Amino acid sequence: MSALSVNTDLLRRMLVSFVRDEVRKVGISRAVLGLSGGIDSALVAFIAAEALGPENVHAICMPYKTSNPESEAHARLVAAACGVNFKLVQITPMVDAYFGMFPDADNMRRGNKMARERMTVLFDHSALLPALVLGTSNKTELLLGYGTLYGDMASALNPIGDLYKTQVWQLSEAMGVPSEVINKQPSADLWAGQTDEEELGFTYRQVDELLYAMVDQRMTRTELIGAGFAPEFVATVYGRVQNSHFKRRLPVIAKVSNRTIDRDFRYSRDWGK
Amino acid sequence: MSDVNVVLAQIKPRLGCVAENLALIEAEVEQAQASGADLIVFPELALTGYLLKDLVPEVALRLDAPEIVRLQELSRRISIVVGMVEVTDGYSFFNAALYLEGGRILHLHRKVYLPTYGLFDEQRYLARGEAFRAFDTRFGRMGMLICEDMWHLSASYILAMDGAATLICLSSSPARGVEGECLGSARAWQQLAATTAMFLNCHVLYCNRVGFEDGVGFWGGSEYVGPSGVSVARGFLFEEDRVSARLEEGWLRRERIFSPMLRDENLFVTMRELRRIERERGL
Numbered sequence: 001m002s003a004l005s006v007n008t009d010l011l012r013r014m015l016v017s018f019v020r021d022e023v024r025k026v027g028i029s030r031a032v033l034g035l036s037g038g039i040d041s042a043l044v045a046f047i048a049a050e051a052l053g054p055e056n057v058h059a060i061c062m063p064y065k066t067s068n069p070e071s072e073a074h075a076r077l078v079a080a081a082c083g084v085n086f087k088l089v090q091i092t093p094m095v096d097a098y099f100g101m102f103p104d105a106d107n108m109r110r111g112n113k114m115a116r117e118r119m120t121v122l123f124d125h126s127a128l129l130p131a132l133v134l135g136t137s138n139k140t141e142l143l144l145g146y147g148t149l150y151g152d153m154a155s156a157l158n159p160i161g162d163l164y165k166t167q168v169w170q171l172s173e174a175m176g177v178p179s180e181v182i183n184k185q186p187s188a189d190l191w192a193g194q195t196d197e198e199e200l201g202f203t204y205r206q207v208d209e210l211l212y213a214m215v216d217q218r219m220t221r222t223e224l225i226g227a228g229f230a231p232e233f234v235a236t237v238y239g240r241v242q243n244s245h246f247k248r249r250l251p252v253i254a255k256v257s258n259r260t261i262d263r264d265f266r267y268s269r270d271w272g273k
Numbered sequence: 274m275s276d277v278n279v280v281l282a283q284i285k286p287r288l289g290c291v292a293e294n295l296a297l298i299e300a301e302v303e304q305a306q307a308s309g310a311d312l313i314v315f316p317e318l319a320l321t322g323y324l325l326k327d328l329v330p331e332v333a334l335r336l337d338a339p340e341i342v343r344l345q346e347l348s349r350r351i352s353i354v355v356g357m358v359e360v361t362d363g364y365s366f367f368n369a370a371l372y373l374e375g376g377r378i379l380h381l382h383r384k385v386y387l388p389t390y391g392l393f394d395e396q397r398y399l400a401r402g403e404a405f406r407a408f409d410t411r412f413g414r415m416g417m418l419i420c421e422d423m424w425h426l427s428a429s430y431i432l433a434m435d436g437a438a439t440l441i442c443l444s445s446s447p448a449r450g451v452e453g454e455c456l457g458s459a460r461a462w463q464q465l466a467a468t469t470a471m472f473l474n475c476h477v478l479y480c481n482r483v484g485f486e487d488g489v490g491f492w493g494g495s496e497y498v499g500p501s502g503v504s505v506a507r508g509f510l511f512e513e514d515r516v517s518a519r520l521e522e523g524w525l526r527r528e529r530i531f532s533p534m535l536r537d538e539n540l541f542v543t544m545r546e547l548r549r550i551e552r553e554r555g556l
Binding site: 272 | 287288289290326327328448451452454456484487488490510511512
């Protein structure tokens with residue numbers, strides 16, 4: 001059995017307690033999340049429904065005109081399966097209005113804009129409902145930096161940010177996420193035919209084994225190569241983790257006083273909660 | 274010595290909210306007293322919450338603070354063990370545990386081993402305690418440990434050699450490790466409590482909190498392990514709970530007759546060898 005294999009009963013209990021406790025302690029009873037039709041947001045919807053009651057969870061599907069229609073169908077399937085509220089908000093008008101001014105923009109700029117457009121929709125609903133925004137980035141993509149800063153990486157609480165993709169698959173099966181969603185190729189769905197694994201250049205199962213050994217078990221480069229990981233693969237992944245670290249930190253503040261936020265002004269976010 | 278009825282109050286303190294936590298503690302004390310308990314144990318930093326960081330000076334109390342005076346008053350009717358941040362006249366801040374009984378502070382323990390690795394950062398904010406001392410209570414001689422203290426064999430050993438027959442551990446232990454049958458941190462603590470009780474033939478009372486602070490979940494599972502190393506009562510995982518246990522004097526007596534390791538423990542050999550090691554290390 002892989003070292004990545006988890007006790008899904010225990011993990012489910014921890015994550016459900018986490019969402020319930022962290023949402024309610026700020027005096028809020030609801031959560032909102034973007035439901036893409038993919039497995040990560042599906043799992044978060046299931047966790048949130050169990051934690052807060054499905055009537056208190058608002059899932060918003062935000063397709064762009066080039067999004068695969070199957071994604072919306074899968075998002076609806078997930079919402080129906082866990083019973084959460086479902087809403088469709090098209091982001092095409094906002095995104096197209098902007099790129100009307102910059103018609104030469106490449107796929108990366110367009111993809112980032114879409115991710116950030118979705119973020120503004122979620123945070124607007126956070127104020128409207130009121131509800132906390134749940135993050136849906138997993139540990140694999142957070143470590144690889146495979147996400148848009150201030151876009152899909154933005155949230156108030158993230159229940160699955162310490163779960164590798166392989167573990168997301170395991171827990172999703174245990175929690176009853178529809179099999180169509182579990183079994184399909186992961187995709188950011190920013191343009192037709194895009195798949196995560198093709199874009200990354202390796203499979204999630206491969207990189208999860210490496211990340212687990214490198215990050216969680218703190219194995220040295222020599223040990224990793226000794227364990228059978230190709231030297232170039234180790235170097236590529238280490239480089240990705242290092243170069244994307246800025247995405248996992250607050251903006252850097254120039255220190256001039258005795259107490260600078262996050263350096264020598266340190267409080268937990270749950271201060272007073 | 275007679276049997277003792279204990280309640281382990283597995284509470285969920287609010288971070289940095291001393292007044293609210295005191296009210297919660299008072300309510301638990303009332304409840305335990307009404308149920309006929311002799312002793313109630315609260316977790317590490319029950320008055321303040323755990324991930325305090327720069328809040329430490331704000332939530333710290335002097336031992337003559339009104340909150341502590343209030344707890345002393347409550348201890349006229351039931352003995353109370355509670356975790357807090359203590360500030361001294363010299364403005365040192367300690368992660369402290371109080372044993373309150375008969376209207377006064379019977380014993381103060383300052384956490385000696387402040388974890389500063391992994392997710393822990395205690396030594397950045399807190400001063401280190403420098404003693405493990407057993408003390409006499411209405412229910413016999415006891416010793417207190419705060420969380421990480423218990424992971425040092427010497428701490429429990431010293432308390433047992435100092436005559437403690439009951440070891441009380443106040444804890445704020447974060448949940449981690451989801452690979453196995455049982456939560457990793459719970460398994461480790463259960464082994465530790467059972468082993469400590471078995472090696473030293475002591476009653477071990479372990480009180481751990483629940484709730485989340487910044488995504489860190491405290492797992493609860495407060496438990497009483499009897500002097501043979503057998504777990505007698507264990508609290509829920511992750512949920513608030515009150516664990517009741519009866520510490521039977523007869524069990525301690527029988528266990529110490531059955532396996533008199535503590536009687537045979539050779540303090541002379543231990544001290545001589547430790548002094549030699551001290552000398553050789555040039556301490």
